[in-house]
Structures are given as C-alpha cells and as structure tokens.
Amino acid sequence: MITLKNIEKVYRTSSIETLALTNINLSIQARxxxxxxxxxxxxxxxxxxxxxxxDLPSQGNVEIGGQVVTQYGDKELAQLRNQKIGFIFQSFHLINDLSVLDNVEIPLLYRKGDPTGKSRRDLAKExxxxVGLSNRMKHFPNQLSGGQKQRVAIARAIVGRPEIILAxxxxxxxxxxxxxEIMAILQQLNAEGSTIVMVTHDESMAKKTHRLVRLFDGSMVGDSTLQTV
Structure with a gap:
C-alpha cells in the first residue's frame, strides 16, 4: 500500500543544510x-x-498503491491525496466559521461526485x-470539547472513504x-479495511497497533511487529 525506498530528505536554506531523514526503507501493507x-x-x-x-523526498522513491509518485506534478499529487488519503491532525485544523457538517464536507468539494450518487451533505452526515456526532452537526468547533473536535477531524478524514488514514x-x-475512545474509533476503521499510520508519543497507544517503527535522528532504529494483521 505504501512503500518508501532509499528515502532521504534534506532541507536547505542559503546558509544551512539539515538532514531530516536518511536511508528510510519501509513497506506498509494494506489493512x-x-x-x-x-x-x-x-x-x-x-x-x-x-x-x-x-512533500517529496530529496532522494528515493515513494509508492502509493503501486504508483511511483516521486515524479508527479502538483495537480497529480493533489488528486491522489484527495482520492486515497485522509488526514487527522493533533490540532484538528477545523474552520471555526463553518459548522461541524460543513467542516466534514470540505474534502468532497474537490471531487466530481460520489459513485453511489449520494450528495456531499449525505456523505458528511454518514x-x-x-463517530457518534450526529447530534452536533449544526454546532461550530468552538462549541465542542477537544474529544469532539477530534471526532469531527476523523469524520472529515474518512468522508471520502480513503484507503489510507494518516494520523x-x-x-x-x-x-x-x-x-x-479515539483510539477505539481508529481500530474500528482499521478493522473495516483502512490502512492507518499513526505518529504518537504514547507507548500505550502504540501497543494497540499492529506494528511499531521507531525513529532517531532521521533514521529508522526499530521495526517491531506487535500484532498480526
């Protein structure tokens, strides 16, 4: 599903060069x-x-669903992101001036239409x-708790039925x-077929996943199977 081959990422300015990732080789299977x-x-x-x-690597190749995307242009990358990937961020990234329902609907604005024929609004409601927030659709983000905001963020990530969720x-x-509670939702989405990659500082949360990769100074220093897929 996701394959990284010989990845190196360097950030350069006029006066400094920072090596962010080096020699990353990682393959993540579907589900x-x-x-x-x-x-x-x-x-x-x-x-x-x-x-x-x-972002794109300075060296190496990224493959998504068997497609080598390293040479893709911005338009192709945006289309692939919209079709295959859902994002969940720690700081939620909700738009305070929009209702919960409108926030969830945003990723669908860039799609031509749903294959099932359902409207964007119906998909956002579903x-x-x-995520258990059908009673908060007309609320605004500043009227929600942190946990509710994260549920909205998850709903927004899954509204387009992506194959991959990055959290x-x-x-x-x-x-x-x-x-x-949030972890339980992610586990359920994974059980239903989503491939999930989660960055975390919480060892107890990491132990609930299938596999744990550890990084240090831009290099992979551990790759452990915790549960079978």
Whole structure:
C-alpha cells in the first residue's frame, strides 16, 4: 500500500543544510495499523508528510498503491491525496466559521461526485454518525470539547472513504479516557479495511497497533511487529 525506498530528505536554506531523514526503507501493507514513535525532531512529521504526498523526498522513491509518485506534478499529487488519503491532525485544523457538517464536507468539494450518487451533505452526515456526532452537526468547533473536535477531524478524514488514514498525534491533546475512545474509533476503521499510520508519543497507544517503527535522528532504529494483521 505504501512503500518508501532509499528515502532521504534534506532541507536547505542559503546558509544551512539539515538532514531530516536518511536511508528510510519501509513497506506498509494494506489493512495494516502502524505506529511511529521517536523523540521530538527525529523526523516523524517529515516522514508522515512524505507518505501523505505533502512533500517529496530529496532522494528515493515513494509508492502509493503501486504508483511511483516521486515524479508527479502538483495537480497529480493533489488528486491522489484527495482520492486515497485522509488526514487527522493533533490540532484538528477545523474552520471555526463553518459548522461541524460543513467542516466534514470540505474534502468532497474537490471531487466530481460520489459513485453511489449520494450528495456531499449525505456523505458528511454518514461520517459524523460513524463517530457518534450526529447530534452536533449544526454546532461550530468552538462549541465542542477537544474529544469532539477530534471526532469531527476523523469524520472529515474518512468522508471520502480513503484507503489510507494518516494520523499525527490524534490523542496527543486529549485526556486518557478520550484518547482511548479515539483510539477505539481508529481500530474500528482499521478493522473495516483502512490502512492507518499513526505518529504518537504514547507507548500505550502504540501497543494497540499492529506494528511499531521507531525513529532517531532521521533514521529508522526499530521495526517491531506487535500484532498480526
């Protein structure tokens, strides 16, 4: 599903060069739930951005669903992101001036139409029902708790039925009880067929996934199977 081959990522300015990732070789199979851990600044977010096609490597190849995307243009990358990848962010990235329902509908604005013939609004409602927020559709983000905001973010990520979900610290801003609830939703989505990659600082959350990859100073220093897919 996701393959990274000989990945190196270098950030350059006029006066400094920073090696963010080096010699990354990683293959994630369909329906796998993989967690990524490591200290701050080790390259976790950079790796997530490469998987999500938000950035391209300085060297090496990224494959998504068997497609080598390294030479794709911006338009092709945007289309592939919209069709195959859902993003969940630690800070939610909701638009405060839009209702919960409108926030969830946003990814569908860039699609021509749903194969089932359902409207964007119906699909957004279904996504919110899946995360238990059907009674909050008309609310605005500033009227929600942190856990509810994260549920909205998950609904927005899954509304287009992506094959891949990338979650960057999805429980990082939540208390343990709410974090466990969010993790349960992710586990259910994975059980239903989604491939999930999650960045986390929480060892207890990582242990609930299939596989744990550890990074340090831009390199992979561990790759452990925790559960079979």
């Amino acid at each position: 796998e739930f993989l967690s990524i851990m490591g200290p701050s600044g080790c390259g976790k977010s950079t790796l997530m951005n490469l998987m999500g096609l938000l 996504a919110l029902e899946r 960057d610290e999805p429980t990082g801003n939540l208390d343990s009880a709410m974090g466990n």
